[in-house]
Amino acid sequence: MRRDASSAGTPNDGAFIDEGSRVLRRGNDFTAKSWGTYAQDNVEVAQHVKLIAGLRFDRLDGAYNTYAIPTNAPGPETVTSYRQNISEWSKRVGALYQPSDTVSLHLSYGTSFNTSGDTYSYNAQSANTPPESSENIELGGRFESFDKRLTTRVALFRSTKKNERNTDPDTAATRLLLSGKRHASGLEIDLAGRITADWELYVSYTWIPNARVDVAASTATTVGNRVGDRPGLTPKYAGTVWTTVQVDPKIRVGGGLNFRGSQSPADVTAPPWTAPAFATGDVFAEYKLDNTWTFKANVNNATNKTYADNLYRGHYVPGAGRLVQGTVVVNF
Numbered sequence: 001m002r003r004d005a006s007s008a009g010t011p012n013d014g015a016f017i018d019e020g021s022r023v024l025r026r027g028n029d030f031t032a033k034s035w036g037t038y039a040q041d042n043v044e045v046a047q048h049v050k051l052i053a054g055l056r057f058d059r060l061d062g063a064y065n066t067y068a069i070p071t072n073a074p075g076p077e078t079v080t081s082y083r084q085n086i087s088e089w090s091k092r093v094g095a096l097y098q099p100s101d102t103v104s105l106h107l108s109y110g111t112s113f114n115t116s117g118d119t120y121s122y123n124a125q126s127a128n129t130p131p132e133s134s135e136n137i138e139l140g141g142r143f144e145s146f147d148k149r150l151t152t153r154v155a156l157f158r159s160t161k162k163n164e165r166n167t168d169p170d171t172a173a174t175r176l177l178l179s180g181k182r183h184a185s186g187l188e189i190d191l192a193g194r195i196t197a198d199w200e201l202y203v204s205y206t207w208i209p210n211a212r213v214d215v216a217a218s219t220a221t222t223v224g225n226r227v228g229d230r231p232g233l234t235p236k237y238a239g240t241v242w243t244t245v246q247v248d249p250k251i252r253v254g255g256g257l258n259f260r261g262s263q264s265p266a267d268v269t270a271p272p273w274t275a276p277a278f279a280t281g282d283v284f285a286e287y288k289l290d291n292t293w294t295f296k297a298n299v300n301n302a303t304n305k306t307y308a309d310n311l312y313r314g315h316y317v318p319g320a321g322r323l324v325q326g327t328v329v330v331n332f
Helices: none
Strands: 028-046 049-068 078-100 103-114 132-144 150-166 177-196 199-215 237-246 251-260 278-288 293-300 308-311 316-318 323-330
Touching (some): 028 078
Antiparallel strands (some): 028 049, 049 078, 237 251, 308 316
């Protein structure tokens, strides 16, 4: 059995690794129990005006174990365990103005939280750190055409993460520091409905012209976004356009675009590297043979576009390539 040296640039140089000789073991596991309850009510305080208030309570009990063996495997195995118990409240208040059946305007404020271990990767620091908290303010409206065939939703928003976790040099061995702050504000527009009896259209667009790191970690000079930087993973625009046409009683076809603006990783100090903007196209066809049989075909990313989906400091994960799917629907 030959075991020659190999390199990444020459994968077919004849080198061989006996996969059967590898030691397979678990590296970690995570177990969590969670539950939540909420109550919400709306009260009409004047003609066409309603006030809305809600409260939610969440409870999470998470246990994370890491398993390690010494360099001279196979053992003994050592286990390091972390645990976090979280009990948090989330709030929501808002006002709704409905002057007619086709117009609805709203103003809302809400809070949310996320665990400092991202629910599955606790360590000695994050297990001892309370959750991060965020708040969102939104002013928007919903508008319907008089024939109820088209619906448009428009919203101005501002989202703020008030206590983003960072590394505290003074307590780095025991916990993280909830000291960071960042915000993003922009516009969302959704349009859905029928242009004609046979033509359906859906458009969704998000524009985030304003995004900024307000308070950064002391380590941001070497790793991470600095004060004034645009937060990573925050493209200025993103959206979807999708449409279908009923060609005849049996055939329906459609297609659309998914697009996203350029963005940088979240943990890279400026000037960061940037993944370019991209757009992918999908197509769809449906043939209804009769009331029993229907045949469908979908092609996602029809041009097999290569693009960066998830971004990290030293690499990126490409998005899904061309995917062809066929479906048969049988009604009986």
